[in-house]
Amino acid sequence: MQEVNSASLGSALNAVWSGLLWTLQNLAEAFLNIGYAVANPSMWLDWSDKQAVMRFVYYGGSVELFFAFAAIVLLISIIGFIHRPFMWGCVRGLETFANTTGRFFAWAGLLMVLQQIIIVFMQRIFTRPDIVFGFGVPLQFDISWYAEELKLYNALVVALCVTYTFVQGGHVRVDLIYSAVSFRTKKVIDMCGSVLFMIPVATLVWMYGWYFMWRHLIVPKPSASDTLERLLLKSRAMRWNVETIGFSPNGFTAYFLFKILLVAFAGMVFLQAIAFFYRSYLEFVEGEGSENKYLDKDTLGEGEEAYEGVH
Structure with missing residues (x-):
């Protein structure tokens, strides 16, 4: 029995170690991939080349792209941990992007x-x-x-407008535990929520939405299980086939826009999760005096404060 338990523990530790090595290897390769992509933009941005389109499709929903973003975020985070004003600048930039986009499309x-x-x-x-x-x-x-x-x-x-509403604190929330804990505990909960919930969910939506979008834009239809080599082979027969069929006679014929919006939604939530983590960390470190620091919240005007935040 002890031998079985030891073998199970050894297998688990080996799996954890293999996963850690795989993660570190992909993070290290991410910087090489970013450099190669920047140095050779025609390989994936020259859409007169069908193979470039297929490369764009493949890498847009790939592990390589995820670790490229992870490497960039990790580098920015390290700089921000060392120099907090830089992190505050990232927060303000990302929240300004969310607010500006939301206020326009509202x-x-x-x-x-x-x-x-x-x-x-x-x-x-x-x-x-x-x-x-x-x-x-x-x-x-x-x-x-x-x-x-x-x-x-x-x-x-x-x-x-989802991230704009998030920045403004407009989403419905049930604070059964959150409202009763201390300020710093709230910030820990916020940081965990952004890392454990917002980023994974946004990543999953992006991964599924990306191929869902492209299956309504080109043929042969790409699949998430396709390798790069298979997609490059498909590029020989590739042609644009943008979805223009309505659900009813004479109905709306641009439903492909909904697929594009799904991907945009996932990308904006991913960026806002990073901004929320940074803000929560900075407010945790600097204390209650920094709560809502630099936060650009909408206001109804002087004398209407009592009605703000009422939903």
Whole structure:
């Protein structure tokens, strides 16, 4: 029995050691891969070359890309741990990106409302089967096309405003334990949450969303299980086949945009997870006086403070 337990323990330790070596090896190779990619941009950015497109598809959802990002984040983190103002600068930059993107695409909600009003007027009052916009060469589609396009505005708000809402503290949260613990404990929970939940989930969504997107843009359809060599072979028959089929007759024909938004959503959540980890660490180190430091929160104006943060 003791021999079996010893063998199991030895196998577990060996597996951990092998995993650690694999991780360190990939991190070391990441810097070489980054240098090679920067030095040879035509290998993956020259989309007049079908093989370059397939390389872009493969590396966009590859282990190499993940470790390239991990190596960059690790390097930035080390610099930030040594020089905290640099880390604060990263936090401000990433949060500004989230806020700016969110504030811009939040206007899609207004467009959605206005377009819905136009649809109702055209259907019920003018009894028109279509809507025409523009001069010279007008944009003319059936009303059902514009009705289904409303989903796109909703997707823009959800996918591109999610990190903005996170920065603003607008997401619903149930603080049964979090609200009762000390300030520094909260920051530890935040750091663990960003590393153990936000980053892994964003990575999984990116990995699945990346190939899901490209399967609706090109043929032969790429697969997550395809090796680089197999994709390069497929490049001989590759052609663009952007999805333009609606779910209903005369319906919205640009559903490929939803796949692109899914990938954008995952990328923005990944970046915000890094910013949240950095902010939580800095507030943990510097204490309560640094809480919400440099945080660019929306305000309703002077005298409306009582209504802010009410959802």
